Amino acid sequence: MLVKIVAQGKRFDEYEEIFKDTQLRFTIIDYEGKVYFDSLQKNEKIMENHSHRKEIISAIKEESGFDIRESKTLGKYYAYYAVKFDNGSDKKYIIRTSEEYTHKREQIQIFAGILIFFFIFLNSVSYFFYINYLKRDLQNKIKLMKNFLESGEIERKLSSGKEERWIYEFWEVLKNWQQNNLDNISKLDSEKKVLDMVISSVDAFVVLLDKNGNIILKNNSLNHLLLLESKKYNESFKYIEIISFIKKGLSSKKDIRQEIYINGIKEYFLVNIKYIKKNDQFLVTIKDITNTRRAVEIQKDFISNVSHELKTPLTNIKGYLIALEDAPKSLRLNFLNIINNNVTKLEGIVIDFLNISKIESSKILQIIPVEKSEIEKQLYDSLEGIINKKGAKINFQWTLLNKDEVINTDKEKLMMILKNIVENGIFYNNKEVPEIFLKIEEGKDRYSFEIKDNGIGIPMDKVKKVFERFYRVDES
Template sequence: MMLLFVIGIVPAVIVENVIVNSYANRAVSQKTVMVKNQCDVLLDQLFGRAYLDNPTDEVINGEFDVITSIYGGRILVINRDSKVIKDTFNLDTDKYSLSQEVIRCLNGKETSYYDEENQYIELALPIRDPEKKPSEAETLGVLLVSVSTSEIQTSRNVLETRGMMLLLIVIVLILILGFIAAGVLVKPLRKITDQIEGITDGYQDENINVPDYAETELITDAFNRMLARVRTVDDSREEFVSNVSHELKTPLTSMKVLADSLNMNPDAPLEEYKEFMKDISSEIDRENQIITDLLSLVKMDKKAENLNIAEQNINEQLESIVKRLKPIGDKANVELILDSFRPITAEIDETKLTLAFTNIIENAIKYNKPEGGWVRISLNADRKYFYVTIADSGIGIPQDAIDNIFERFYRVDKSHSREIGGTGLGLAITRSAIVMHRGAIRVTSRMGEGTTFSIRIPMVYTV
């Protein structure tokens, strides 16, 4: 309605004022031309009949009476000495007129003036020989004519009244049209609101669909995408809770079975007691590892403001990780190789990235070949990013599983993973750490040939 008011009523008001003012200006201009034409005839007669010397000329005075009666005006004839020799109102006869218009006219300049407030047009025209050029003819006197424009003002008032009536009709029609149009335009938005409220109240599974306008389609499509994302997050949360419950429950179940076995067999030999207690201790370690990884993941899920950013020598960081993991590699008969192509210093959170790199390298060691395997860590950089590539000669990852390996508790081969160990949270923690640094991670793999993790992280951290 506001839009219709602006584009409908405001231009209508402007047009109404322009039309009325144009009419008044044109009417004044036309009347001025008409009076000027009549005065030109009079000027010829005034000079030809030497009226300045004989102001009692009945023919000229009769012309004056006709013009003043037709136009409702007043005529003054002023000689060279600025003396009024004729006044159709008989008020200023034999008086002197020294107005600015008369003085200009005695100097040979015609003047015209419209007094809108007092509603009259005034013309000051020089009396001179019409046969000579205006620049060469001598000014003998002045013909000062004033005519009323009251009929123009009356017509203007009538026109303004009718215009206002028409404008009021237009305003009423626009308001009615605006109210109807607003209702029609807002109706689809109300549909969207009602459907969103229904989803909010009951969390329906259906998508909203209001294809009335292109705009409502865009809004509903965007909302449906957001809703799909929310559902995915909700499903992921449910799956995550389920997986956490399962992962935490499994060691507890194992410990309970072992403990019940010992309770049911109090006369069991010492060696059996030791074996069962060793298994219980192993399950406790496993439970502790799951809880530790969950806490790390929770920290990774927090906002990036929790990062402890500082300049760090990436070469030294990777050397320290390789040195720490080398005993694990030696035990598994896996060679760790570090290739640094240039010295690199970047703004990172050392703790979180160390955890990310460690998780990938540990996985590369665990899932490598039984004999003679290797893990190669390469470090390089350009002006904007530094790149860490971790390649191994391991068992590889199936193509249909690559997109899922960063999910929490996901394992490619659950039976084999259980033998090797781990909680299924390492790669989820790794991706979270890299994403917090505004980085990216990509995986390529071939079964039986190995896996390569390619990591790209900005040299300068920006929020």
């Protein structure tokens, strides 16, 4: 760059005077490769074209260029550096400087030889110590790898970081294998937890037994059947009925299923034993079916009650119809009234059955705003006959949060419930004036209904059966 500044604005015949005392060789060349000035060559015309020189090509393309080679003109090695040069004329030039490189090249060759000899000696010494150290080092690394796998760690450094590449590659394989094993163990543990949750959420008692009757796995359902924590099934269960059935399943090694009634607690259980041949194990499930059996009993009682309820008015109707044929005119009106009352009773029974069916078939609530006065009026109208007959009184007490005095409810279902309860309160009443008191209170998200009467009431031991379908207290 300094040479470029010095040469700037000078004529070619002035360069010889400027660069006569410098050791650098100074050359000016145009873009076609023609030499216009060379500080070491008096006759530039005999110099060959420089367009193919590496530093000239680079300078034209990339502003500057560099190369080291033997000069054909001077027979010595030179380092060449060239840059674009503007001399104030229309023609474009390259200014190139060069310095003799022969002596430095010889020095570099001598130094390289010394280095090669030094590294050969150093490698020989290193190899000698390496081959004597390798066996013991490998043993230590194998021991380290073994401890790593046994420890269940995820990450551990091998040692100082100077081992051969193949050792590190093998070490990476081991670490990946260890990571996969730990991931699989974690996955299995997670799946086991999910399985435990599933087994625990089942509403049946589940237990897995081995061929000797030892408990391998169980959930916590139906704990009232168990006596204590024990590995043996015959020591864990309280009741001989279950123990005997499981013993039968273990001895037969077949899938068996049986309904068992335990007299001590008055409950029914469905016990199922499945033999797993592959593992020689037994899966035992015990399901409480007491409610199902009781529902069957309730249905039987219902059929019996329905038969009885229908039979009585039908018998009365049939009897009085026969009596009407020969009855005197004075008694016929009385007989017709009795028949009408029995028909009304039959109609009420049928309506009750239809209401039950309707409730069960429609679980959707039709919520609409209903005025309290409308509820009171409809209840009075639906029970007008029995109210007038018994001289009953119905009192309402409303506590509502809104000023419009309306409640949001399914009017049809609400009236069905109120009518049924109020009607029972009037009908099963031995007072001269039956009184029914209804208290309706609105909460944040619900309405509470309290209904009280002055009738015969419900025996305390029967209260829990109020919501059992079709249950009736003995009329006596």
